[in-house]
Structure formats: structure tokens, C-alpha cells
Amino acid sequence: MNQLKPVTLSKFSTDNPPDSVEWCPTQSTLFVCGTYLYDGADKSRKGSIFCLNLNESTNSINTLQHLNTNGILDMQWLQHDSTYLSTICSNGQFVLYSLTSDQNEPLKQVLCEDVTADQTLGLTHNWYRPRDINQLTSSRYLVVGDQSGSLTLAELNTNGLEYIQQWQAHDYECWTCAFDYTNSNIVFSGADDCLFKIWDIREQAKETHLSREHKMGVCSIAVSPFDEHQFLTGSFDEYLRQWDKRMLDKSLKETKLNAGVWKIKYHPQNAQNILCACMANGFHIVDNTNLTVKCSYTEHTSLAYGCDWKHRDPLNELASMNMDDHDITNNLQDNDNTVATCSFYDKSVHVWKTQTIH
Incomplete structure (x- = not known):
């Protein structure tokens, strides 16, 4: 197996501690960073969103837009009738921005809704993204996890955000949640109670599986966009785990x-290739076959929280549509292994790429 060497392309400093970065799926050089700062004096939680562009000629990061917000806990891009950015905020609000062609203000707020009870701290959210594009509908489903351990299910449609149900999923903070991308009725959740759960959300949410394998809180879940049976979990117990839905x-x-x-x-x-943010131990690219570490990035000096892969240019994406997985893997360009990462207390965002060591 070839090893990968990380090469830093650029660094950027934020106003508040950053906790999330997300590359835009439709504009390959654009990415966003969300920040969160708790002020103990007045008990406020403030944040910001940086809309950034990577200049690939100079490897410099330019700020396109800076928005002052409530504390940002989680961000995700959504491709619907257009390209949107959704955020979960410290006051329990869901805020949706539309990506426009305005280079001075590319993000325009189009929706702001309370999604947790009594302004409970929102922590995480996930959109249902069917693996089969033919399953896309005019409505998009959203699940949100919060500090109280609750999950909220909602639907984004032409009328805005409509709530379907909310239930107490865990006894402590629900750090992570995700849809099964082959079935919009199935939701995964993980929390500070060390439990991983699977829910059937038809009518009233029903717990269909509970795992006690994690020795500490479950803080991340990723559902494979390639293998309909596979998903991964991460925990404060320091383990990355690979699962098969047929053998739980x-x-x-x-x-x-x-x-x-x-x-x-x-x-x-x-x-x-799996990218992991590992808090006090930097960022790692892990081989999905055997879960061995292929590359480690340790240039950050604080807690590793946010990370994301740069998306391919849409023209390159079209060129790869007729390739199988092996061909795609062997035809990846440098830009296809470009990463954005952020660390918390040093208020730092890095863009880096990998080079293959033969």
C-alpha cells in the first residue's frame, strides 16, 4: 500500500474558535468555516461564518464573505433545487443560506427556524441523501440532535421547514445523527451516554437496535455513499469502528x-480514503479496507474538530461518471486529495493535500 505525505498549501486565521469546515460540492474552490465562542461573563454563545475561496494559482485563501451569527455547531451543504448551506446554532436555530452568484455576498439567508425545544443547544444535523438519485423528491428530510439528547425530524419543502416529530433519544448530549441513505425511515444516533442507536421513524420513532460497544460517548457517524451496508462510528474512547448493517x-x-x-x-x-478529525491527535486519513492510517496531519496546535475533502471540479466529475471505482481511484488528481481542516483554540484553518510516496 502506498503511503501518503501531507503538504500544507495555505493557512487562515479566524476571529473565533472554528469547529467546522465544509467544501462546496458545486464550486470546487469555495468552502465555509463556522466558529463558536462561549463568553462566560455574559453567558453568550456567538459565532461566525467565513465563506472562503482557495486560489489554486497562488495557494492563498481569500475571504469572500464574513457573517456574524450565533455560535455555529454544525454546517452542511445541501443540493436541492439550488445549492444551500444549512447551519445548526447555539440557540437551537436552523439557518439556511442560498449560494448565489454574487461574489461579494455569495451566501444569502433564506430561512431561520427554531428546531430544538426551549432554545436547547443544537449540536448536529444530517440530510437524507439517497444513494439512488432517482429517489430525490421536492422535499428533503432533516434530523437534528441536541444537548438534551433529543432528536428532531423535519421536512424542508416549498412551505419552509415543517416538523414531523421529536423524541428523547438519549439521556445525555446527542453528538451525532445520520440517515440511512438507502432508507429515509431509518435514523442512526450516538450520544454522550456511550450508546449507538438505530431508529425506525415511521409514525412514532421506534428503537430497533442499541449497541453498547463504545466505551465512551459516540461523537461521529458516517454512512457510506459507496456501500449500502457500511457505516463508520467514532467515539471519545479513541476508536474508529467499521460496521455492516446486516451484522450489528x-x-x-x-x-x-x-x-x-x-x-x-x-x-x-x-x-x-476516510478523513478523521481526532481532537488532541490531529487529522488522519485511514484506509477503509483495513483501517490502517495512510497519512497523518499534525500541523495544527489545538483541538482538531472540522475537516472535509475538496470536491472535484464538475467537469472532472462528468468525466469520471463512466469509470468504475478502481478507475476512479487510479485517476485521482492532486486536487482530489485536497483537504481543509480547522483547530479550535488556535483559531486556525489549514488547506493541505496529499502526495503519494512510492
Whole structure:
């Protein structure tokens, strides 16, 4: 197996501590960073969104837009009738921005709704993204996890955000939640109670599976966009685990990454590359076949929270549509292994890429 060497392209400093970065799926050089700052003096939680552009000629990061917001806990891009950015905020609000062609203000707020009870701290959210594009509808389903351990299910449609149900899923903070991308009725959740759960959300949410394998809180879940049976979990117990939905009694594989596995990201095209943010131990690219570490990035000096893969240019994406997984893996360009990461207390965003060591 070839090893990968990280090469830093650029660094950027934020106003508040950053906790999330997301590359735009439709504009390959654009990405966003969300920040969160708790002020103990007045008990406020403030934040900001940086809309950034990577200049690939100079490897510099330019600020396109800066928005002052409530504390940002989670962000995701959504491709619907257009391209949107959704955020979950410290006051329990869901805020949706439309990506426009205005280079001075590319993000325009189009919706703001309370999604947690009594302004409970919102922590995480996930959109239902069917693996089969033919299953896309005019409505999009959203699940939100919060500090109280509750999950909220909602639907985004032409009328805005409509609530379907809310239930107490866990006794402590629900750090992570995700849809099963082959079935919009199935939701996964993980929390500070060390439990991983699966829910059937038809009518009243029903717990269909509970795992006690994690020895500490479950803080990340990633559902494979390539394999309909596979998903990954990360925990404060420092293990990354690979699962098969058909055999849930025990994880298939696990590897210790020596810090809490806060975020997990599948590569957009290469099923073998998994990006992990590991809190006090930097960022790692893990091989999905055997869960061995292929590359480690340790240039950050604080807690590793946010990470994401840069998406391919849409023209390159079209060119790869007729390739199988093996061909895609072997035809990846440098830009296909470009990563954005952020660390908390040093208020730092890095863009880096990998080079293959033969």
C-alpha cells in the first residue's frame, strides 16, 4: 500500500474558535468555516461564518464573505433545487443560506427556524441523501440532535421547514445523527451516554437496535455513499469502528486513533480514503479496507474538530461518471486529495493535500 505525505498549501486565521469546515460540492474552490465562542461573563454563545475561496494559482485563501451569527455547531451543504448551506446554532436555530452568484455576498439567508425545544443547544444535523438519485423528491428530510439528547425530524419543502416529530433519544448530549441513505425511515444516533442507536421513524420513532460497544460517548457517524451496508462510528474512547448493517451485534473492524474521533468524512470519489478529525491527535486519513492510517496531519496546535475533502471540479466529475471505482481511484488528481481542516483554540484553518510516496 502506498503511503501518503501531507503538504500544507495555505493557512487562515479566524476571529473565533472554528469547529467546522465544509467544501462546496458545486464550486470546487469555495468552502465555509463556522466558529463558536462561549463568553462566560455574559453567558453568550456567538459565532461566525467565513465563506472562503482557495486560489489554486497562488495557494492563498481569500475571504469572500464574513457573517456574524450565533455560535455555529454544525454546517452542511445541501443540493436541492439550488445549492444551500444549512447551519445548526447555539440557540437551537436552523439557518439556511442560498449560494448565489454574487461574489461579494455569495451566501444569502433564506430561512431561520427554531428546531430544538426551549432554545436547547443544537449540536448536529444530517440530510437524507439517497444513494439512488432517482429517489430525490421536492422535499428533503432533516434530523437534528441536541444537548438534551433529543432528536428532531423535519421536512424542508416549498412551505419552509415543517416538523414531523421529536423524541428523547438519549439521556445525555446527542453528538451525532445520520440517515440511512438507502432508507429515509431509518435514523442512526450516538450520544454522550456511550450508546449507538438505530431508529425506525415511521409514525412514532421506534428503537430497533442499541449497541453498547463504545466505551465512551459516540461523537461521529458516517454512512457510506459507496456501500449500502457500511457505516463508520467514532467515539471519545479513541476508536474508529467499521460496521455492516446486516451484522450489528459487533463492529467488523476497529482501530485506535489515540484521541476522540470527532468527525469522519468519506472521500467524495474514493471509497478507500476516510478523513478523521481526532481532537488532541490531529487529522488522519485511514484506509477503509483495513483501517490502517495512510497519512497523518499534525500541523495544527489545538483541538482538531472540522475537516472535509475538496470536491472535484464538475467537469472532472462528468468525466469520471463512466469509470468504475478502481478507475476512479487510479485517476485521482492532486486536487482530489485536497483537504481543509480547522483547530479550535488556535483559531486556525489549514488547506493541505496529499502526495503519494512510492
